[in-house]
Amino acid sequence: MIAGFFRYCRLKWSVTALIVPAVAYTAAQTALYLFGLGSFPRFALYSLAVAVWDIWSVQLLLRYLPGQAFYGSRLAVLVISVHAALHTFSLILASSDLLFGLAKSASESLPIYYIAICMSLAKAFALLAMVIEKLINDLKIAAEIDGMTGLANRSSLIDRGEELLMRCREEGVKFAVLFVDIDQFKAINDDLGHHAGDIALKAFASIVKDIFDEEDDICGRYGGEEFVCLLTGDSATNVVRKSEMLRSRLAHKPIRIGGHALTMTVSIGVATDDGEICLLRLIKRADGALYESKNSGRDRVTLAV
Numbered sequence: 001m002i003a004g005f006f007r008y009c010r011l012k013w014s015v016t017a018l019i020v021p022a023v024a025y026t027a028a029q030t031a032l033y034l035f036g037l038g039s040f041p042r043f044a045l046y047s048l049a050v051a052v053w054d055i056w057s058v059q060l061l062l063r064y065l066p067g068q069a070f071y072g073s074r075l076a077v078l079v080i081s082v083h084a085a086l087h088t089f090s091l092i093l094a095s096s097d098l099l100f101g102l103a104k105s106a107s108e109s110l111p112i113y114y115i116a117i118c119m120s121l122a123k124a125f126a127l128l129a130m131v132i133e134k135l136i137n138d139l140k141i142a143a144e145i146d147g148m149t150g151l152a153n154r155s156s157l158i159d160r161g162e163e164l165l166m167r168c169r170e171e172g173v174k175f176a177v178l179f180v181d182i183d184q185f186k187a188i189n190d191d192l193g194h195h196a197g198d199i200a201l202k203a204f205a206s207i208v209k210d211i212f213d214e215e216d217d218i219c220g221r222y223g224g225e226e227f228v229c230l231l232t233g234d235s236a237t238n239v240v241r242k243s244e245m246l247r248s249r250l251a252h253k254p255i256r257i258g259g260h261a262l263t264m265t266v267s268i269g270v271a272t273d274d275g276e277i278c279l280l281r282l283i284k285r286a287d288g289a290l291y292e293s294k295n296s297g298r299d300r301v302t303l304a305v
């Protein structure tokens with residue numbers, strides 16, 4: 001919501017920029033509480049200010065609903081809307097009293113304001129819950145994703161891969177491992193610099209995402225310039241065909257880095273599931289096939305037998 005507030009006002013996000021409106025809002029609220037209690041029109045003014053602020057907050061929340069805080073943001077929208085409704089209700093009461101000259105003592109409206117204080121606390125808890133939910137989900141994503149390429153990192157690839165292998169075996173679905181290594185990557189770093197190497201890794205990852213179906217297959221970064229893809233439902237011939245597709249796409253479509261056209265080649269090892277060995281041993285088998293691809297001249301695919 002705070003990010004939404006700053007984007008809405010086209011302000012640059014910073015802690016000091018946040019402090020000014022937060023202090024102004026808290027000071028105004030405190031002043032109204034302290035000096036407004038005995039004064040009837042000030043109650044109405046206070047309710048009006050809170051209702052406007054709440055409605056604005058709700059529309060900001062709805063516009064910038066953070067996907068990683070699904071439940072927290074909806075709870076916050078609900079609580080803030082109830083808070084706004086309560087203040088709108090007391091505003092209507094106050095206005096009708098003013099209109100008909102039936103101004104009652106402020107103490108008669110106090111129960112509504114006690115409820116409003118409880119709602120303010122609920123609002124704070126809902127916003128806190130939203131922030132915590134987002135942080136937890138951000139941490140979960142950061143723990144599973146390789147920051148450079150956006151693919152799964154090694155530990156999440158193995159965790160998810162083991163589950164996938166078990167599921168495929170139970171359902172009788174074919175399963176294969178592709179071990180992909182970019183050829184002579186050190187030379188790319190040495191010739192064009194590490195930054196260019198990073199760009200090449202990202203470009204490679206986006207081609208991998210293009211070629212393999214992200215819903216059923218899992219692709220991840222296994223090490224520096226080594227990647228592993230776990231494919232389901234494909235025969236050995238199909239897996240080799242898909243591997244060839246990746247290899248030839250890279251070999252025939254140079255990646256543009258600055259003004260430079262870089263052609264990358266990859267060596268690939270493929271191992272298909274025989275229903276007996278665990279995922280790590282299957283990956284090792286694919287690594288053995290990759291080693292053969294490297295030894296026989298690179299830029300090729302080898303199927304482990």
Ligand SMILES: Nc1nc2c(ncn2[C@@H]2O[C@H](COP(=O)(O)OP(=O)(O)OP(=O)(O)O)[C@@H](O)[C@H]2O)c(=O)[nH]1
Nearest residue numbers: 181182183184185186187189194195197198224225
């Ligand atoms: N830019 C960049 N380079 C990386 C990263 N991770 C690993 N590397 C580099 O990748 C290179 C890997 O080199 P080698 O293991 O010798 O392999 P290679 O040069 O690809 O040679 P072959 O595998 O035999 O074809 C090293 O120079 C690492 O510094 C990274 O995240 N970014």
